[in-house]
Amino acid sequence: MSALEQTRLKLIDRYWNAANYLTVGQIYLQANPLLREPLRPEHIKPRLLGHWGTSPGLSFIYVHLNRLIQDNNVNMIYLAGPGHGGPAVLANVYLEGTYSEIYPEVTQNEEGLQRLFRQFSTPGGVPSHVSVPTPGSIHEGGELGYVLVHAFGAAFDNPNLLVAAVVGDGEAETGPLEGSWKSIKYLDPQRDGAVLPILHLNGYKISSPTALGRASDESIKQLLAGHGYEVYFVEGQAPMEMHQRFAETLDTCYAKIRAIQDEARTRGMKQMPRWPVIILRSPKGWTGPKEVDGVPIEGTFRAHQVPVSEVKTNPEHLHILEQWMRSYKPEELFDEHGQLLSELAALAPKGEKRMGANPHANGGKLLVDLNLPRFNEYAVKVKRPATERYENTRQLGKFMRDIFKQNDAQKNFRYFCPDETNSNRLGDVFDVENRTFEEKIIQIDDHLANDGRVMEVLSEHLCQGWLEGYLLTGRHGLFATYEAFAMITSSMLIQHSKWLEEGVKLAWRKPVASLNILLTSTCWRNDHNGFSHQGPGLIDTALSRRGTVARIYLPPDANCLLSVADHCFRSRDYVNLIVIDKQPHLQYLSMEEAIEHCTRGLSIWQWAGNADKVEPDVVLACAGDVMTLETIAAAWWLRHHIPELKVRVINIVDLMTLYPPDVHPHGIDNALFVSHFTENKPVVFAFHGYQRAIHQLIHGRPNAERFHVRGFNEMGTTTTPFDMVVLNEVSRYHLAILAMQRAERVRELTPPLIQECNDMLARHHSYVRANLEDMPEVRDWTWTD
């Protein structure tokens, strides 16, 4: 491998100096950006924020990747795991010119430099870490752990893309990051792009050494070789020597990646390739002050954030800062106007090859609509409501099978699931797609291939993170998982929704496909698995998101699920949460009815009540499949036992319709709310999730106190499905009792009927005590009206 020419290396070093200079400037300066005059306290910001420690390393890598792109015309994006080194990435996208194109007020001159410095981590300015406003980013530098998983998601189905992913040694300690090294076992060299992980070891977190930073080269090599990588080390601190060695290593790795791809694409894949990974060991706070107040800084944890802190008040500190900044020789980097010298500017790639301007990092630019089959062709026939049972998710599997088929050419749809595709009754996708796996495939394996697009891995973090990376680079998908364990990635849902919430404010960020999450195996049907498998909490997490981004759907049956899914696949910039159980359930609506119902978001189900022409005495509302069953059964029971009682049944499929319209755009206005729920009649509400969430939703609605909500109350373990609703006091008998207790007009009629309900519950208890399955009236209940 031939060394890079010295002249070029020197230019690269100066470009790196420029990036480092701008980084320090962002942390410290509010004036005098080019150090045209001696540094004085008033040039210093009132509050010093930002992370210096990781920044020079991030810039070092960026600058060298620029060179690689230029030499090889590489299509590359850059994900900064240590994204708290925001000023480094900002410096680089500014130097390459992208920043000024997107934010024209930050010009390529002294005034623009000053603005760049002042806005950093300043009130009304930009966050201190890589974030949505940072050009070229699809990865927020906040919650650590997801840089690799996002990188691999970006690389899937992007055969010409190379994703550089910098992993900090702090982040490398997190579980999600450690779990994502194995993503190469799911990356197909023929069909997918490549990820080049660069593990940047500078040894320390805020105050402790890191696990890998202190590990020996031999240990790290074993660890990553064990994951399947070819490991390359670059360690040192003398800049010119490091430039030379890092450039060589990059060339080696790039050649290796291309060789792997060429081999696989021309001769087919023989075995899982050993993709390269680079371990860059460089000092924390590299090129920064060596020592302050007699204490070593560079190369220690003390370089993590602001290494010289009293610059405004301590002349010696101010002097250290000035010396430090002048060590980069700004006068040799910028011209008299403050513009980067053209010989340096020439080092950056041009146009969309610049990593800050690559359209893959603004995926909406590349987004192609899914070619969706007509979902109503997958409808189940519903002649009469509540008389036949189907597995609610089965038809969605057929729909997705044909989504795969119809988008085979554009290769922009994937399905992610922790090993439960068949169990979730979505197995029809295997008619046309396989599970992906790059390790050896043997004869007994079931629908397994190197190039599948069904992504099964027993890690919710990988499933959701891959999908996020896939979406943010302009593609589509669905993540299906177990309801009770969906909270494992609740923080990822929050961070992704925050990304979208900020993204919609920026006109230059184009809309991306929504994050679609399907929760099956719900709490109400985890009677056999018991208490640890019952948890509908992700609904509450989604409810805490802004109305601009979160949507929650509880389709009551298979046809409604199809309608909802179609809508979600067409939507943009949302997080769509769909909750429905996979077991056989009664079906209620024909496809036409389902479409109308889902379009409205909530409807009065006339057939289930008896208050067609009159104001009801009581409203029975429900959201969720099992809740719908119990509510319909309760209404049936009431109508048969006490026809004088006027009952209205309302089913809610779009939970956000209940929010007041100023809280959520789906919120229906009060007139429509009253036309459904009446002004003041009692409402008995059976809710799939934690019942108190409904009180959150309806706060501010007319007479909200008349809503009597039942839902999952953390009751139940190994028992029967019906006992689950009994234990949580949301069974048909509980609902009927509640309705009778609240309905003023027929109060004198109800005592014996309430007793009858209680008798049924007592009978049920004797069944459970005898360890029997549900009593037949419950198990076999269908609509007999």
Add this chain to the structure above:
Amino acid sequence: MSALEQTRLKLIDRYWNAANYLTVGQIYLQANPLLREPLRPEHIKPRLLGHWGTSPGLSFIYVHLNRLIQDNNVNMIYLAGPGHGGPAVLANVYLEGTYSEIYPEVTQNEEGLQRLFRQFSTPGGVPSHVSVPTPGSIHEGGELGYVLVHAFGAAFDNPNLLVAAVVGDGEAETGPLEGSWKSIKYLDPQRDGAVLPILHLNGYKISSPTALGRASDESIKQLLAGHGYEVYFVEGQAPMEMHQRFAETLDTCYAKIRAIQDEARTRGMKQMPRWPVIILRSPKGWTGPKEVDGVPIEGTFRAHQVPVSEVKTNPEHLHILEQWMRSYKPEELFDEHGQLLSELAALAPKGEKRMGANPHANGGKLLVDLNLPRFNEYAVKVKRPATERYENTRQLGKFMRDIFKQNDAQKNFRYFCPDETNSNRLGDVFDVENRTFEEKIIQIDDHLANDGRVMEVLSEHLCQGWLEGYLLTGRHGLFATYEAFAMITSSMLIQHSKWLEEGVKLAWRKPVASLNILLTSTCWRNDHNGFSHQGPGLIDTALSRRGTVARIYLPPDANCLLSVADHCFRSRDYVNLIVIDKQPHLQYLSMEEAIEHCTRGLSIWQWAGNADKVEPDVVLACAGDVMTLETIAAAWWLRHHIPELKVRVINIVDLMTLYPPDVHPHGIDNALFVSHFTENKPVVFAFHGYQRAIHQLIHGRPNAERFHVRGFNEMGTTTTPFDMVVLNEVSRYHLAILAMQRAERVRELTPPLIQECNDMLARHHSYVRANLEDMPEVRDWTWTD
């Protein structure tokens, strides 16, 4: 290593057969437990549930660990990562006699066997996975990923304990599990016990091969050697040969563990030891049916759950099951009464050496109260409320320093934190304790030692998981973390609370110390880090827990935090969530006042209002430090500008007091509620978290609609602290406006004052637009009454 004697190996094999026989029996049989008669359909359960695939491996390991315990008098507990193999662990604790001691109705005879079989995954019975009712368990077999981290938590400060942790190859794919291999970097061979991980590779999840199951021995060896382990493989399927080899390997590993400990304990630790790990490759569904309906079962993913499913209706399937069960020769395992033959029973350890009866797995039995210093000695002096600023968490650090000191002899307290102890202002603990780290320690490291009890690692999963394991084995601790990233382990909080909720129902499970979680760096003071660092959602997760277990505290100042922390350290079987910011904040209460306030959970702050003797016109309520500041300032403003308005200020430190008493034991009764909040006066409530949570809490309280709640509304990014409260409309001026708008009695006086508030807000906006810090009136506000 000498081979085990053949006679003994044969006994071990028969004992294993007994465990496998009981496992199959639990999955299939409701009668004829000893196969005294030919198997008929009516002997079969109506619904077949349970996981066969992993079970024989779990039993194989259990049986061999029994032998190791007997030979070496080992103090050992067993954590089953593939805990869905519940019937295997149940079989073993039954065979060793523990089960019948705890559940006397499950006797050691035919009737007891039948009961053991019937109760398994049956309505009213026991869950299908290892769970709270399983003797000897501290680890639920539900949400996967935490077996190693729980095992290490159990081993900390238990120098004589050996924790066997079986890691399934499905679980091994999760991020949290991959992140926990490195726990040996924090395990001190001198002071801690040992963990023996047994990675049980049977190759498949529900339907796909696993990442490690399909990896080569060489890859796995590199991977785990890279983590620092010495790797031992045992692979095969011929039982007698496997018994021999596994026994030898166990002896080798045990000798190695003891050698490491002896070396470290007698000669000190020279370098991080290479702890042993066993890789056991055995067929999935080992010893089960080879083939059903012409399809291979044993050794494939089809053995995962119930391998022969139509036994009730298909005579051929019934025949396969009968052959399978008879292959274990029950007549050579159990006597005529159904009791395990004494020659086999003799293979189990005795008394508390049985893994099902080891007191470490019922940690409350070993729990020793903390020797707590008098917390009021750490009080900050508060001469006048709201006039001086202190860092709210600083005093807690001093309190914890002395907790470490006073419990140094009993070694039962640890503090866990993702690298933020100093940043969280808890650094006083370093006066007496160090961070723990077993890798090389160098001169510039700060308070780092092999035997520290401050557990810093950049993984919330490790921090919380270690603490859970530490608590469940009878010790105490605190986990402090960043509020915005606390959701990373929200699912662990849910699962741990579910464990506690089930545990309190079982008299034999003794109370354990509470899981104490401190959230600092809260949303209101993440103005510099921006939007991704703002998220109070864990409060909502904790609210969804049952009242028997969850507690949420929002101390307004340093003295209240001390009082709350003392209470939490004394409490048992709870999850205590404490939310308070670390920055300098105004102090309000003297220690005596703080104690009284925290004991009540909420109080009227007379000094802050002007409605001493009269019914107020409006109530200003607050929960959380920043919310308290804004509320006090709003009350001050109102009193000075409109003294006619009678204002009452209420501070809530224990959020659960707001719940109705039937929902939570801390819920105050309605009379007390009314004596605070009045019957019908408007309440303006400033809440630290998502505002709608308060509507959940107060639902059902008198005239709940009069509560006007403001809280975190997902607004704000890089800005000033005061702008955060402005953007979320919870600033003093917003609160004052709300109060004036709602207070009927003084309505005619308020328009010019509302205008004045709006003017102040406009002035604030001009500050932010100019990228300035907060305006002085806000930054410097103190109590001047």
